[in-house]
Amino acid sequence: MPTTVDAAVTHRGALDLSVEPLVLRDPGARDVVVEIDATAFCYSDWIAVAGGTGLPELDLYPVVLGHSAVGRVVSAGSSARHREGQRVLITATPECGECFWCTNGRIDQCEGLFVPAPVIGALEDGREVRAPGSSATYAELSVIRDIQVFPVESDLPDTWLAMFGCGIISGMGAVVNVGRIEPGSSVVVVGCGQEGLWMVQAARALGARTIVAVEPLAARRELALRLGATDAVDPSGLDEAELRDAVIGLLDGRGADYGFDAGGSIASVQQAFAFTRLGGVVTMTTYVRRDSTVDLPLFDLALRGRDVRSSQSGRLDMRRDLAQFLPWLESGAVDAEALLGEVRPLALANEALAASRDRTELTPILLP
Ligand SMILES: [Zn+2]
Ligand SMILES: [Zn+2]
Known part of the structure; x- marks a missing residue:
């Protein structure tokens, strides 16, 4: 049975987000379905809303944006790397582990980056919705490639971990x-x-x-x-x-x-x-x-x-960088709380967008 969730949808030419039902597509063998606990609003998403990034592979509206989040795997495709129940971070950059770049120390250039935005689901009227960046974290649940999802073991709050996949890294x-x-x-x-x-x-x-x-x-x-x-x-x-x-x-x-x-x-x-x-x-x-x-x-x-x-x-390598940066967050060597904006439910996604656009908050957080 198809799963319908609330998602913050960006329509072409609209300068805001529209929270509406999204019928998620079924996950493929290498996908995981992640329940998004917290996601950081990124200024680059305001740029995408305001007029596009000039990246044709991302310019396929309507879309669900969002590329830095923490959540939990609720189901995993038959050959996906992650298991149900796993707490995970979602990052803007994937790591397939197999391409030339991943096997030559340049995960930041993985072949899975900047691919045409995949279909994430459909609106109730049947129109397809895409996920620029292949992540679509401004939603209650998202279907994501396993290569863009990283297990995390940490007692840090969701609001902090939500910032890891883009701002921190x-x-x-x-x-x-x-x-x-x-x-x-x-x-x-x-x-x-x-x-x-x-x-x-x-x-x-x-x-x-x-x-x-x-x-x-x-x-x-x-x-x-x-x-x-x-x-x-x-x-x-x-x-x-x-x-x-x-x-x-x-x-x-x-x-x-x-x-x-x-x-x-x-x-x-x-x-x-x-x-x-x-x-x-x-x-x-x-x-x-x-x-x-x-x-x-x-x-x-x-x-x-x-x-x-x-x-x-940040020329990331998530396993290395988690091992390096989580202790900095845990010890207070760096202050995550100071960079948090307001924490809001998904229904107030437009307030987060406005706070990012107007630079009144550093990192607005949504709790879908
Ligand atoms: Zn970002
Ligand atoms: Zn790769």
Whole structure:
């Protein structure tokens, strides 16, 4: 018998979410059905609602969004890796374990990533609904590939674990796995939304000496300082040269050993590059749209020794990263509570969307 659940559906051209019944498709042999206990609302989902990502494989409305959650397996396909009752995390990035990338240490590029959005079910009028990112966590239950579901053993609250599959892994992974900063080093983080604040915290946990946060919102600058930033710069009203002077003035006039971009704009990418010293390492996470391009000064890029690194989901390896990051959360070395927004039922999904869109909360949580 088909299972009908409540889901937050995004219709083409609508700037909101519509909570309505979704008839789930039957799981395949390698799928699991997961009851979603908590899911983190991600700013990238607002981008998808607002006009698309430029990723044609994701642009197939109506859709159910959501890609970072904690839940429990309620049924598993005949050859799925997970068993009923298992507590699991759902991540934005899969790990098939078999493709070239997974077997060559680059799980972040698994062949299962950026595939055409699969059908997750149908509306009551019969229209098919798809799941960009293959996860569809803004729903009471979801049918998910077993490669995107990871067992977790932890007493941490659902609200914290809900952030693991995107914000935590992307932000802390960028610092730990990609930038690989060293104790005593200097760091600049451009943009202090949820991802940037996880970067700040990871940098502090790894013993960075100087952490400069660049962020226009006063509340987020204050939080960055509380969570480990040594300095915070408000870019508002400064031209490019003034901002660069203000930032590198805090970094011995040279710039940071490690620069991180979490600003979500072309300008933030350029700033992270400009604020990093010669011979430093710049880690980028912003893509804006598939067809976006960025201008960087070629002389500096070619001859001034900066390494530019790409950070897709923090170059994750979930088993390694769970073993590394869960103890940080458990011990309080990083503060998850500080990054939580309000916790709401799925029926209030539009409030979560508005809080993310308007940047009034860092990580709104839905409890489907
Ligand atoms: Zn996300
Ligand atoms: Zn793979």
